[in-house]
Every structure is written in C-alpha cells, then in structure tokens.
Amino acid sequence: MSKPDFFPTKTQPLLVRLVQSIAYWVGRFKYQLRLRVSEVDLGKIRALGDARIVFMPNHPTFDDGLVMFLLSAQLGEIFNYLVAYENFTDQLAGFLQKSGCYSIRRGVGDRRSIAHTLELLKQERSRMVIFPEGGCSFQNDAIVPFRTGAIQLPMQAMQAITKQEGAFPPCYLVPISIKYRYLKAPETIIQRSLQNLEEKLQITPATTDPYQRLRGVAEVVLQQLETEYQLTPDPDDDWNGRIKQIRNSALNLCETQLNLSFPDDFPLRERVYKMQALLIEKASGEPSLGLENDEILYQTTVRLLNFDAIYDGYVGAYPSHERFIDTLTRLEREVFRVEIPKPKGLHEGWIRVGKPLNLQDYGAQYQGDRQGTILQLTEAMQYEVQNNLLDMIYHP
Incomplete structure (x- = not known):
C-alpha cells in the first residue's frame, strides 16, 4: 500500500488529554526532557482568552515538538501542529494525527496542507503551532531566517473570515523562544x-x-x-x-x-x-x-x-x-550517520513567551500592501524570538 500524499488531523481530544496527563513522565524518562516556563509567560497566553492563536517557536532540535506539547499540557489546551511529512511513518502516522498533527511536504507547494491549515485557523479558539524556520537550525540560541508563509497563512485565513462575517477577528501571533539547558554533568x-x-x-x-x-x-x-x-x-x-x-x-x-x-x-x-x-x-x-x-x-x-x-x-x-x-x-x-542522536542527558526546554501581535491591527495595512505587511510581521516575529533567546543567555 502506497503512502498517502497528505495526512490530515484526526484529533481525538480524550486521547490528547490522556497523553497530556502522562506527558511529564514520558518526557522525563523516555526523552530525558522536561519543560520550564514561568507563570508570567503562561499568563501572557492565558490573557488572550478565546482569540485564535498561532504559536511561532524557534526550532533548534528535534525535541521542540515535545516541548510545545508539554506547554499545551501546562495550559490545558489542545494544539494543532504543522509537521514535516517525513515524520508520518507507518508506526507514528496514526498517533500523530490523533494528537492534532498534520503533514506538510516541504519544497512542493503542498496545496492540501495549505488548505487544511486555513480550515483549522478559521475554527473558533484555534491553537496552531507553526515553526517559521521551516526546519531544525541545530543551534540553541541562534535562529535562521523565518519564512513568510508562516505569517501569510494566518493573515489569509483571517481575511477569509472577514469576507464572510464583515469584521476582522482577533488572531494573535505569539513568538516562542525555546532554549535548552543540561542539568546533570x-x-x-x-x-x-x-x-x-x-x-x-x-x-x-x-x-x-x-x-x-x-x-x-x-x-x-x-x-x-x-x-x-x-x-x-x-x-x-x-x-x-x-x-x-x-x-x-x-x-x-x-x-x-x-x-x-x-x-x-x-x-x-x-x-x-x-x-x-x-x-x-x-x-x-x-x-x-x-x-x-x-x-x-x-x-x-x-x-x-x-x-x-x-x-x-x-x-x-x-x-x-x-x-x-x-x-x-x-x-x-x-x-556516525545518525539523523537523530539519542538524548545525551537530562535537559530542560526553557520557554520565553514574547509580545503577542494581533493581526487584527494590520488588516487595513495588509489590504494596501500585502507583501510589505507580511515581510514586516515576519521580521518582527523573528526579532522577538531571537532577542529573547539572547536575553536568556544573560538573564535565565
């Protein structure tokens, strides 16, 4: 049986809640990873209420998806995750889909994935995770340039809602800085x-x-x-x-x-x-x-x-x-020709939440200058993530 070209979300909330309830222990003992995030940073997200949220984390390691899942557990929320197509193996595809993940085939203009992203973003209280670097940078406190598509899709979805409902809804881009620290030896x-x-x-x-x-x-x-x-x-x-x-x-x-x-x-x-x-x-x-x-x-x-x-x-x-x-x-x-080396020891994924940016404030500007507005917002997200990473070096 050939592999499907696209894997949509098939989120099962009860399963997600169950996995969230044991996520700390799975992270700690299987991946030697735990999350560290302050109540102040969690409060920045909770303050956004029922508005749509697109989380935009940096992508230094293959652990970042787990870090964001641990964050969802801390918040008691269910996220959707845009995940590289290669991760949807025979063993993992079903679990990933039921956990809120869906695939993106990088480099081909994946129309089905784009359409599914827009559909998910239009849902009320949408919670989306998009890694705007597009892949791992393999750097703990430096990033590679953000891709504009990570901003374009949420803006496009909000424009579609505006045409249907006559008003531009709140939708927040939330910059997330992830940095790792090793705890033992x-x-x-x-x-x-x-x-x-x-x-x-x-x-x-x-x-x-x-x-x-x-x-x-x-x-x-x-x-x-x-x-x-x-x-x-x-x-x-x-x-x-x-x-x-x-x-x-x-x-x-x-x-x-x-x-x-x-x-x-x-x-x-x-x-x-x-x-x-x-x-x-x-x-x-x-x-x-x-x-x-x-x-x-x-x-x-x-x-x-x-x-x-x-x-x-x-x-x-x-x-x-x-x-x-x-x-x-x-x-x-x-x-050693290994794509994903084994965990080297107990480490923490530190999260710093940057200043949320409401797309609603840029709706009119986007109508006048689409390309310029998307570029401006992309640069703003990139700056916020990188600046917080650097700040975490000196002020952990």
Whole structure:
C-alpha cells in the first residue's frame, strides 16, 4: 500500500488529554526532557482568552515538538501542529494525527496542507503551532531566517473570515523562544562525546582542553569532506571559507545529478527541500537502477541541512555547555550517520513567551500592501524570538 500524499488531523481530544496527563513522565524518562516556563509567560497566553492563536517557536532540535506539547499540557489546551511529512511513518502516522498533527511536504507547494491549515485557523479558539524556520537550525540560541508563509497563512485565513462575517477577528501571533539547558554533568557529556568522535576518527588528542579537542575533531571532518568532494582549500581561507566551499560543492552535486537549477539568491534550505521532495517522489515510484545513487544524494541533502547554519566562532564567542553540545551533535550526525542522536542527558526546554501581535491591527495595512505587511510581521516575529533567546543567555 502506497503512502498517502497528505495526512490530515484526526484529533481525538480524550486521547490528547490522556497523553497530556502522562506527558511529564514520558518526557522525563523516555526523552530525558522536561519543560520550564514561568507563570508570567503562561499568563501572557492565558490573557488572550478565546482569540485564535498561532504559536511561532524557534526550532533548534528535534525535541521542540515535545516541548510545545508539554506547554499545551501546562495550559490545558489542545494544539494543532504543522509537521514535516517525513515524520508520518507507518508506526507514528496514526498517533500523530490523533494528537492534532498534520503533514506538510516541504519544497512542493503542498496545496492540501495549505488548505487544511486555513480550515483549522478559521475554527473558533484555534491553537496552531507553526515553526517559521521551516526546519531544525541545530543551534540553541541562534535562529535562521523565518519564512513568510508562516505569517501569510494566518493573515489569509483571517481575511477569509472577514469576507464572510464583515469584521476582522482577533488572531494573535505569539513568538516562542525555546532554549535548552543540561542539568546533570554537562562536562561529562562533552567529554564522552569528544572521546567517541576521536576514537571513530582515530584522533589522539594533543591537549585536554575541550575546545581545542573540538576544533581537532572539526578539522578532521573538514579534511574528510574536502577529500570526498575533491577540494583543495585555499591556504588563505579560514574555516568559514572552507565550510562554504564544501557546502557549495555538495549543493552543486545534488543540483547537477537531479538536473535542477535555482536563482543565485534562492535560499539554501528551500533548494534542499525541493531536492528532497523530488527524491522522495522518485523513491515512492517504480524501483530504478539509480536507487542507490538517490540514497546517496538524499544523505547529501541531510548533510546540507546539518551544516546550513554552522560557522566557526559559534562556540568560541560564547563557550556554553549547550553550544558545545550543539556542535558535537552536528559532528556526530555527520561522523556516525545518525539523523537523530539519542538524548545525551537530562535537559530542560526553557520557554520565553514574547509580545503577542494581533493581526487584527494590520488588516487595513495588509489590504494596501500585502507583501510589505507580511515581510514586516515576519521580521518582527523573528526579532522577538531571537532577542529573547539572547536575553536568556544573560538573564535565565
């Protein structure tokens, strides 16, 4: 039986309430994760009453969906979640749908998902979770640019209601900043991860300094990638120049093999999502002689997303335990070929709720300048999320 192109929500409130009642224990013991959110931040959400709400969290890890579910349990609310199509496996699809999730096929203009989003947003007391980065950034306190579609869809839904009812209803965009902190022996986690990587790469560290050991691992990974893509780095290039060259080579390989081309200013993530959609479509069709090559190409697209936002200086600028672990996790994904590494230890997902923004206040402006208004609101959401993340570094 072929996999459906779209998985709509099939929310079962009783099941959601049951799972919410045990969510703390599941998070704590299965995922080694718990939520930390203040009553002040919860109060910002509760103060919005029955108005429609679209939560817009950053997306640093694969744990973020669970963090938002734990938030829903704290609030006693049932959320809908826009979730990447790839997560709807045979084992998980039914549970995800019954829990309020529905699929989005990134890179293909998923009309059924868009229509379903608009339908859900039009419902009274709608509670929607959309990750505006479009995918994991793998960075604990930095974000990648927000996609305008996350704002466009709620505005479009409210415009449709306005045409039907003659009045623009309240609908709040709520910026959510998620940041993780490790609670037990983060130094031990870092040492263990470094040791595992060094053993795999056959590195004998010349120092006990964790940061220098991290750079030693990263240097070997860079060299291996340069060898794979037959690159000779310019002696004058710093690490960021070398990373960019590797990224471009991987991107060019995929585009050439798939016979695709994009404008120079087309964002990397959007290119990758389109390539992944094409590869998934090919894999779901008749088996071909190129199946093994397609798998290699797909793994290359995973590599591109893994290293999309990485840069030299991320750890050095602020050598927190979490930034160390962010970078080590990226390296583990590359070296051990694992998409989702196992939890490294007990950690908290800290939530900071930013200033809610009511789309109702921008209805008239949108009529006069649709593109400009959406861009303005997107930038405002992105700024609020990023600013709160930075504030959480110094004022936890």
